Amino acid sequence: MFKTSKLVFSPRVRKSPYFDSTMKYGAQAFTVYNHMYLPIAFEGPEEDYKKLLNGVQLWDVGCERQVEIKGPDAEALSQFLTPRNIKKCSKGQAMYAPFLDFKGGFINDPVMLKIDEDHYWFSLADGDSLLWAQGIAAGYNFDVEIIEPDVSPLQVQGPNSTQLMAKVFGDWIHELGFYKFKELTHEGIPMVIARMGYSRERCYEIFLQDHSKGDELWEMLWQEGQDLNISAGTPNVILRLEAGILSYLGDMDRTNNPYEVGLDWMIDLDQEDDFIGKEALREINLKGPKNKLMGAEIHSDRMTVFNSEPWPVLIDGKKVGSMNALVYSPRLDKNICYTILDIDHANSGTNIVICSPDKELKATLVDLPWFKRN
Amino acid sequence: MFKTSKLVFSPRVRKSPYFDSTMKYGAQAFTVYNHMYLPIAFEGPEEDYKKLLNGVQLWDVGCERQVEIKGPDAEALSQFLTPRNIKKCSKGQAMYAPFLDFKGGFINDPVMLKIDEDHYWFSLADGDSLLWAQGIAAGYNFDVEIIEPDVSPLQVQGPNSTQLMAKVFGDWIHELGFYKFKELTHEGIPMVIARMGYSRERCYEIFLQDHSKGDELWEMLWQEGQDLNISAGTPNVILRLEAGILSYLGDMDRTNNPYEVGLDWMIDLDQEDDFIGKEALREINLKGPKNKLMGAEIHSDRMTVFNSEPWPVLIDGKKVGSMNALVYSPRLDKNICYTILDIDHANSGTNIVICSPDKELKATLVDLPWFKRN
Numbered sequence: 001m002f003k004t005s006k007l008v009f010s011p012r013v014r015k016s017p018y019f020d021s022t023m024k025y026g027a028q029a030f031t032v033y034n035h036m037y038l039p040i041a042f043e044g045p046e047e048d049y050k051k052l053l054n055g056v057q058l059w060d061v062g063c064e065r066q067v068e069i070k071g072p073d074a075e076a077l078s079q080f081l082t083p084r085n086i087k088k089c090s091k092g093q094a095m096y097a098p099f100l101d102f103k104g105g106f107i108n109d110p111v112m113l114k115i116d117e118d119h120y121w122f123s124l125a126d127g128d129s130l131l132w133a134q135g136i137a138a139g140y141n142f143d144v145e146i147i148e149p150d151v152s153p154l155q156v157q158g159p160n161s162t163q164l165m166a167k168v169f170g171d172w173i174h175e176l177g178f179y180k181f182k183e184l185t186h187e188g189i190p191m192v193i194a195r196m197g198y199s200r201e202r203c204y205e206i207f208l209q210d211h212s213k214g215d216e217l218w219e220m221l222w223q224e225g226q227d228l229n230i231s232a233g234t235p236n237v238i239l240r241l242e243a244g245i246l247s248y249l250g251d252m253d254r255t256n257n258p259y260e261v262g263l264d265w266m267i268d269l270d271q272e273d274d275f276i277g278k279e280a281l282r283e284i285n286l287k288g289p290k291n292k293l294m295g296a297e298i299h300s301d302r303m304t305v306f307n308s309e310p311w312p313v314l315i316d317g318k319k320v321g322s323m324n325a326l327v328y329s330p331r332l333d334k335n336i337c338y339t340i341l342d343i344d345h346a347n348s349g350t351n352i353v354i355c356s357p358d359k360e361l362k363a364t365l366v367d368l369p370w371f372k373r374n
Numbered sequence: 375m376f377k378t379s380k381l382v383f384s385p386r387v388r389k390s391p392y393f394d395s396t397m398k399y400g401a402q403a404f405t406v407y408n409h410m411y412l413p414i415a416f417e418g419p420e421e422d423y424k425k426l427l428n429g430v431q432l433w434d435v436g437c438e439r440q441v442e443i444k445g446p447d448a449e450a451l452s453q454f455l456t457p458r459n460i461k462k463c464s465k466g467q468a469m470y471a472p473f474l475d476f477k478g479g480f481i482n483d484p485v486m487l488k489i490d491e492d493h494y495w496f497s498l499a500d501g502d503s504l505l506w507a508q509g510i511a512a513g514y515n516f517d518v519e520i521i522e523p524d525v526s527p528l529q530v531q532g533p534n535s536t537q538l539m540a541k542v543f544g545d546w547i548h549e550l551g552f553y554k555f556k557e558l559t560h561e562g563i564p565m566v567i568a569r570m571g572y573s574r575e576r577c578y579e580i581f582l583q584d585h586s587k588g589d590e591l592w593e594m595l596w597q598e599g600q601d602l603n604i605s606a607g608t609p610n611v612i613l614r615l616e617a618g619i620l621s622y623l624g625d626m627d628r629t630n631n632p633y634e635v636g637l638d639w640m641i642d643l644d645q646e647d648d649f650i651g652k653e654a655l656r657e658i659n660l661k662g663p664k665n666k667l668m669g670a671e672i673h674s675d676r677m678t679v680f681n682s683e684p685w686p687v688l689i690d691g692k693k694v695g696s697m698n699a700l701v702y703s704p705r706l707d708k709n710i711c712y713t714i715l716d717i718d719h720a721n722s723g724t725n726i727v728i729c730s731p732d733k734e735l736k737a738t739l740v741d742l743p744w745f746k747r748n
Contacts, residue, residue, distance in 0.1 A: 002382045002383065002384065003382070003383040004380050004381060004382050004383065005380075005381050005383065005401070005402070005403060005404050006378050006379075006380065006381060006402055006403040006404070006415075007378060007379050007380060007381035007403065007404065007405065008376045008377070008378050008403045008405060008414055008415065009376065009377040009378065009379065009682035009683075010376065010405065010414075010624065010682060011624050011681060011682065011683050011684055011698050011699065012405070012500070012621055012623045012624035013405065013406075013623075015683060027379070028379070028380055029379060029380040029381065029382045030379050030380070030381065031381065031382060031384065031386070031387065031406065032387075032405065032406035035500065035501075035623060040382055040384075041380075041382065101508070102512065107505065126386070126409065127409075127502055127505070128501055128502035128503075128505060128506075129502075129505065131481065131501070131502060131503065131505045131506035131509065132502075132505035132506070132508070132509045133509075134475070134506070134509070135505065135506045135507075135508070135509020135510040135512075135513060136509040136512065136513050137513075138476065138509075138510065138513060138514075139509060139510050139511075139512060139513010139514040139515075140512075140513040141513075247386055249386045249387075249409060250384065250385050250386035307385060308383035308384060308385065309383075309385050309389060310385055324385050325385065
């Protein structure tokens with residue numbers, strides 16, 4: 001299905017606090033993410049997907065490292081680092097808040113948690129943005145302390161997730177709003193519990209604040225989940241594509257700006273404060289972006305071989321973009337994928353040809369997403 | 375020997391320009407390094423090591439990404455980023471030039487290449503130091519352009535490397551000094567050839583400047599190496615440990631400073647120019663470091679199971695440090711390792727106990743390295 005090789009575990013790459021649990025419960029494949037092992041398959045993307053949709057699933061995303069910004073200038077620096085208007089974010093609230101460079105290109109696409117008025121976390125995708133934040137803070141003389149704190153997220157995904165979370169942590173879970181969070185200590189384990197996660201299914205993210213308690217937290221959830229169809233899973237490529245969720249470095253990178261990938265809604269050019277990339281974004285907004293990320297549906301029987309690198313996209317024999325992520329969606333019974341295309345050709349309904357190494361695939365462009373949030 | 379799992383190839387992680395060649399010639403295992411696949415075994419560390427010592431070997435180190443600093447302030451910024459005195463480096467010369475943070479901790483340990491008076495490359499270990507350099511440059515207002523250029527190193531290692539390089543590129547190779555390099559275009563392939571590499575054996579590093587020509591370059595060397603015992607290999611853990619060479623994130627990280635890992639020789643506190651970490655290093659130098667990296671020899675028969683994470687080191691039952699890297703050296707017929715220890719216990723000849731998950735191992739501390747440069 002996906003091309004594989006062997007991965008050697010070495011001390012150069014760190015283990016998550018949940019690593020032993022993921023091995024115990026059958027992790028079969030890993031990748032490396034933020035210098036840590038990230039499990040990416042238990043029984044396989046499709047089997048894991050089905051189990052998630054039938055119960056509740058634990059995902060070790062301890063590799064989502066946090067950039068913690070604290071101090072008198074924490075708000076000012078946080079605002080300088082992202083085009084979101086973070087003044088609209090309250091304490092106890094989270095916000096998708098990408099980091100851009102001065103040309104408007106993505107450096108990372110973290111979720112920000114406003115822990116306190118002078119205390120922020122940015123929960124990173126793959127990339128050492130800690131260095132970016134620290135370099136900027138030093139050079140521009142922001143009065144802050146920036147570290148990577150001892151925080152390791154675990155996601156609880158699926159239709160039974162609310163029931164499991166309430167069973168373990170209490171009925172207040174039912175009241176927790178979307179992108180809201182609460183700090184607590186449960187049975188001696190310090191954590192932040194947020195209602196969010198890397199799918200459109202019902203989900204929670206537990207930000208464990210003591211790496212020595214990872215397996216204990218995992219077991220606590222696992223035991224209470226026995227009658228709720230609990231399983232172990234990983235960030236799932238089928239759920240991601242169905243929902244139109246982006247993967248940094250997979251679907252977009254520093255060569256892309258928010259206008260190209262459907263994230264212009266998060267840019268606030270009208271706010272008074274300056275932020276990195278503001279000038280460049282203003283110009284892109286004026287001229288219009290050059291590329292656009294779109295979905296596509298492939299006209300073929302259920303595919304069993306997926307891409308391990310981008311595949312060229314053609315219209316009338318001319319290259320107009322590339323296809324970056326492809327899966328078979330059981331719910332749609334379709335082969336679906338993401339493409340990034342020259343803006344002139346990025347129109348819903350347009351027929352394209354995707355060049356796999358073996359053959360040409362006929363496909364039609366569609367708007368994202370296929371599924372909205374449950 | 376080493377604990378392994380499965381690695382899934384996905385478009386999120388990039389392939390090196392030599393990737394197809396490494397697959398063709400039998401790469402069996404990979405890790406991820408700077409968001410790219412790095413092959414780490416063909417026949418296995420020991421078999422690969424023996425082949426290298428009996429001929430010449432190609433290593434795909436395309437994952438060593440370059441930070442290119444260019445412009446009027448290129449020298450000033452490069453100097454600000456490292457404690458080396460880079461004024462001592464001439465055009466056409468390379469220099470090991472780590473990046474430190476303001477506390478003196480390692481952010482990365484690149485080799486710097488002075489391409490021109492206003493043009494530098496820093497050839498990175500694992501970590502997005504591009505973001506660090508760009509953040510610092512923007513904030514401190516250095517007049518430079520900083521990018522990751524299209525440069526992908528390939529190492530040519532082993533006793534027959536000079537003969538192979540001369541056969542392919544010409545007799546001038548014999549005159550190339552240690553840590554010197556030359557820019558050239560050979561059969562339409564632009565590159566920089568340096569005499570250096572990640573071992574103490576005779577070696578060269580080819581900095582390919584056109585990623586589309588990776589396999590062509592590899593084949594060119596492979597064909598000419600047929601009568602020179604050419605093989606495919608990878609950065610080798612046995613050669614590394616024997617030679618006392620460090621691996622960033624494996625042997626030292628941001629919690630370590632140069633005084634702790636035997637790199638104080640590269641610090642120039644007396645230079646007039648300021649650099650990041652200067653004040654902190656001055657203080658550490660005055661007080662003395664708290665830890666020290668040392669070698670150790672384990673008293674046991676040839677070991678076959680190595681560590682995939684640090685193991686605790688004890689003296690008289692008390693934890694005094696950790697063991698980070700362990701292999702069996704065929705040339706020494708010994709199990710050798712690196713330890714990092716509280717400075718009070720870091721003395722050559724001291725007996726220690728290393729706690730593997732299975733049993734306690736008796737060992738004796740020794741000075742590094744076991745082998746000097748050939």
